[in-house]
Amino acid sequence: MPNNKSKPRPSRMSVYLYIPNIIGYIRILLNCYAFAICFSSKRLFAALYFLSFVCDAVDGWCARKFNQASTVGAVLDMVTDRISTACLLVILSQVYRPSLVFLSLLALDIASHWLQMYSSFLVGKASHKDVKDSSNWLFKLYYGNRMFMGYCCVACEVLYIALFLISSKHTENLMDVVVTTLKQGSPLSLLVAISLLGCSIKQVINIIQMKTAADACVLYDTEKKQKR
Known part of the structure; x- marks a missing residue:
């Protein structure tokens, strides 16, 4: 006799x-x-910050291992990444000076990820990492290859931490320190x-991501008006 009982729904x-x-x-x-x-x-600080970054990979592994992926977890993960x-x-x-360099990177990071998230849900995608329909090979490589994505993400965080650790005083010239x-x-x-x-590769991808997401939003608006 078939079991018609549905699986118990997890509580909040x-x-x-x-x-x-x-x-x-x-x-x-x-x-x-x-x-x-x-x-x-x-x-x-560097040790704790990097440990938190490592935990970002661990929670993803746990979500897949224990079948505990959740929307609130995905949002928590991205918000924590962006804020940190x-x-x-x-x-x-x-x-460092010019400070505009880092503020621009901050604006680009938030804008590109927010637009990507919004455009993905706008067109009904389950994840913002679903970029199979993109025509840009670098963008598809980033989200399609975990090793490449991992390298770019780790590189950004390591560079930022290294720059903070090697700074000896306030208002240092960024280019002088790097060179x-x-x-x-x-x-x-x-x-x-x-x-x-x-x-650097990650910032290029952020620009591509922002442009691609903006195009998706424009296309959605265009198709919506045509249906009226």
């Missing part, structure tokens, strides 16, 4: 207590404490060079 509280979501809450606490001590203990990166960029804008570091020929120089490349 159980979703909040999914393992990936709990990791997300831990990330928030780590970031809060890290930024509270960022100027008094740079190395501890935004806070670090704001700090860097106070340490001096690269000329040292040390392991730090190699790390900064590799991170700078990945971060």
Whole structure:
């Protein structure tokens, strides 16, 4: 006799207590404490910030492993990513000159991801990472290859952390610090060079993402008017 009983629906509280979501809450606490001590203990800040970033990969793995993917978890994950990166960029804008460099990166990061999220849900996609219909090979490679995406994302965070750690005083010239570091020929120089490349690629992808998402919104409006 077939079993017509439907699977029990998880309660609201159980979703909040999914393992990936709990990791997300831990990330928030780590970031809060890290930024509270960022100027008094740079190395501890860097360690806690990077640990929070690593947890970003761990919660994704847990979501797939335990079948605990959730909308609230996805939103929590992205919001935590954007806010933590935004806070670090704001700090860097106070340490280096011209500060507009980091503020521009902040604006680009938020605008591109927000537009991508909005346009994805506007056209009924389940995830903002669904870019199969895109004609841009770099954009498709970024969201289609986890290794490449991981490199670009890690490179950005490592570069920002490294720049914060090597700053010795406020209002330093960004270009002077980067050039001096690269000329040292040390392991730090190699790390900064590799991170700078990945971060640059990430910014190009952010621009492509913002333009692609804006085009999707315009297309949606155009098709909507044609149906009237």
